[in-house]
Amino acid sequence: MIYVTRGLVDVLLDLAEDAEPNALDITLASTPARNFESDLDLDPETPVLTHFYLPDAGRSVGAVFGMDLGTPAGSGKARFITHPQGKLVVTKRDHLAAVMLLAVPPWDERSYAAFDRSGRQLDLSVLDAEPPQESLA
Incomplete structure (x- = not known):
């Protein structure tokens, strides 16, 4: 089961x-269920997808050095991928990750799903x- 916040x-x-x-x-990142103020009725270690990293962050450095500096090390084991003219299936051209949220038009509640890197659809709970509130230290 993959968990993601409605927001x-x-x-x-x-x-x-x-x-x-x-x-x-x-790139998507998660927060352990234990860090939420409300009780999610999940194991405390369960990852919940909660935020994303801007796709353009660190792009110029990545173009020169071939590294993604826009995503902190150890983060981003999930991706949000869209197929604007495609179907709701993982393709060989997708940037494969452990978990992929894939969306297609019309961009509503019925137009997205979670998949693993082999293309198997996973159960998704919104x-x-x-x-939790985060701040820049």
């Missing part, structure tokens, strides 16, 4: 709609929970 899904679908007809490939 993250809403933002990602809005980004996908705004980017159409271009595809998106965005949680109406706010992630």
Whole structure:
């Protein structure tokens, strides 16, 4: 089972709609269930997808050195991928990750699903929970 917050899904679908007809490939990150203020009724170690890293962050450095400096080390084991003119299936051209949230038009509740890197659809649970507040130290 893959868990994601409703807020993250809403933002990602809005980004996908705004980017159409271009595809998106965005790194996602999770927060352990124990860090939420509300009880999610999940094991405390369960990862919940809560936020994303801007796809353009660190792009110029990556182009020169071939490294993704926009995503902190150890983060981003999940991706949000769109197929604006495609089907709701993982393709060989997708940036494969351990977990992929894939979306297609019309960018609504019925147009996205979770997959593993082999293309098998995973159970997805959207949680109406706010992630913990974070601040820049």
